Amino acid sequence: MGLARIFRRENLDNYLKSDQHFAKTMSAKDLMSLGIGAVIGTGIFILPGTIAAQYSGPGIVLSFLLAAVVCSTAAMCYAEFASVLPVAGSAYSYGNLVFGEIIGWILGWALILEYVLAVAAVANAFGAYFKSFLAGFGVNLPTAITGPYDPSHGTYGNIIAILVVFLISWLLNRGMRESMRINNAIVIVKIAIIILFVVVGIFYVKPANWQPFAPFGSKGILRGASTVFFAYLGFDVVSASAAEVKNPKRNMPIGIIGTLIVATVLYMMVAIVLTGMVHYTKLNVADPVALALTLVHQNWTSGIISLGALAGMFTMMVTMIYSSSRLIYSVGRDGLLPKFLGKIDHQTGTPKHSLAVITVVIAVLGGFVPLAQLTNLVNIGTLVAFLFVSFGIIRLRHLDNLPHNTGFQVPFYPVLPIVSGLLCFYMMLQLPAETWIASSIWFALGLIIYFSYGLRHSRLNDQA
Template sequence: MKFNPFRKENLSRYLGTDKKFVKTLGAGDLLALGIGAVIGTGIFILPGTVASTEAGPGVTLSFVIAAIVCGLCSMCYAELSSSIPVAGSAYSYGNLLYGEVIGWILGWALVLEYMLSVAAVSAGWAAYFHSLINSVGLHLPHQLENAYNPASGTYFNLVAVISVFLIALLLSRGLKTSIKLNNIAVVIKIAIIFIFIGVGLFFIKPANYKPFTPFGANGVFHGATTVFFAFLGFDVVSASAAEVKNPKRNMPIGIIGTLIIAAILYMAVSIVLTGMVHFDKLNVANPVAFALKQVNQGWIADLLSIGAIVGMSTMMLSMIYSSSRLIYSIGRDGLLPSFLGKIDKHGLPENSLWIVTTIIALMGGIFSLDELTNLVSIGTLLAFAFVSFGVILLRQRSDIPDASFKVPFYPVIPILSTLACIGMMFFLPIKTFIFAAIWFSFGLLIYFTYGYKHSKLNTQK
């Protein structure tokens, strides 16, 4: 057989394999899943720190710019997901539109995004949990309170590991139950954000908005590249396509709706926060809680701690869910061991769920991920760029059904979205590109030594 890493998958095979999933998700569930992933602890941190160091009160404009870039990409995701309603998100789109090796690279990029994100958030979840139990006089052994760092006397973050397994246990009970609890948690999280906005409005001082752009237009645009990453996660909605009722209608609503709601909430928090406290005082670990204490509203600051834990839990649920579907998709295609591509009698990819959970838990328990967070960004932007340009390839395919949602102003928006994602990459530090080169080289080694030989495409004529 001729060596061809750019051979393409067949949509009918994907649809046939994925039909074993139970279709339980409606438009509201998708919105909650997306908001759960996008609106995390960042909403309580980024508006303050970026205002203080980069954009001033103009951080609101930074969120507008970032939302526009993400909005362009979200429309591309909406068209692909409604036309290709299969599990695997950008990985599956890559296999169908570009060829297997590109699909593998995009899947490898998403593995980076999903797993590192959850591992990092699990450490934050643990920090808030420790703070809460310490306030009532309870303490875990110091050795088990943080990641491996013998110099500080810590060896394992036990709570981070437990939090990951608890979320996975919830997911293993069935998607319907998980989504119901996730929907409730998202409502609680948004309610707490509205409480902050409602209370904060009474403490806004117009003088705090002057100067509005102290670092100039360059500061606003640089701030946009930072807050852009606050929107990452909306793509997890596309990973659920195989489990969605009426995907042609509901996928665009879930993806684009998530972006609109997230953008409004981020901008509202930014306006209120920078109005309550002058921007030069907001470069603190928790600027929203700091601002509330500055206006003697400490009780709401305590409420935000609960909201942060709820917020991190929904983000972890969304990302572990997406990770398991991604690994299932790669196993389904034979590029990873086939047991990962199995669906159990309850319609769940149980094997991939627990493999993903174990890896994430170990990462969260042992490793400090501060140096690796930019890797999440570069992997995601790479996937976004390929998905955006993929719309152009999709329109040229007669074997794939027309999408119910089509990107407007075609082909201008797919091209603009592709260029915007590539442009964002150039704002990342050089060391990120070095780490990424190592990560993707390792991934390609796996593909060419295992994946290509075991691919299901080898058995298709």
């Protein structure tokens, strides 16, 4: 088996045939809800304050705008792929279709890293937030069941983290129509809470707090932008749902680009009001939004902000568990992981086996493993996918056996995809050395699995 074999490309018709068993129930509104659910988490109540204090001052507003412009280049590349190739699996499937199986596998392995670690870390944080939320009502959970496995500190597992992962999995298993209804409702609550903060806070804004606007100069605004760039990651998970969307040519671009626009507006609104309420020098705390409300004697709103944080984490987990189950389904569909993972339940139209496996993995990691140091690995997994999707647009346009000019098209081609790829590579270079070392180990493990199992069991062998 030479180079030609591992770079063999999958056939689009095979994917469309396999994915036709999904129930096509999702609208553009559902996609935006999924995307906003993934992008807007607890970070919206923390990042505008801490980044303003450390790097950007009130100029944090421009940092968010700049980061959104950078992200939008990759978002448009995803939008083109998702509208012309409406298949499950996001960047993994795109890689298989335009670059070949080995690249698809690497992208899939990168996304597994992103999704699993992201949800496990958020489940962990959700457990901590929910514990303090209950404590506010006088309900104190035993320490032994509120943290990762660490007997020296008296914790043996985070029961809330485990239960919330299983609850979300149960919801998703019932079918996407019902899951989306619940997810959409919680996303509306989350946005309402963010708008409540803006509306209440705007009455306490003192324009003097916006002076100086850029205390650390343009360098500080750029540094802030490179830091908050990661706050926008998550819009890419929308593309994982392409096989379950009504009219994907129209709805996928709306879902992906619409997510980014709404997230940008919300981040900038919070940043403007927060830095107007409290001088940026006082915002380098763990909960800057709660601090701002306390300083203006609006303590009642702090409890609502905690509810918003919980809602933010919940919808993020819904989106990521959903996307990771579709990713594992796609890899199983192609035979690179055991084929039972690529089966769809005909009653509910969901991949039950892949959802069950990913739920157990995330519950174990979120409930028992301390994950605080692993968040940068989430970022590198995402950026690897962004990089290949960006340059993949150029390859897509040159392949005669794949559709062209049938859906959304990236403007300013080929300049914009190249700029997007180079920006993603630049962001990867900003990550610390230990992230590169840990991710190298992860990718080495992935290649071992591919050459020892995936290559021999691949569906492409049947088409030889």
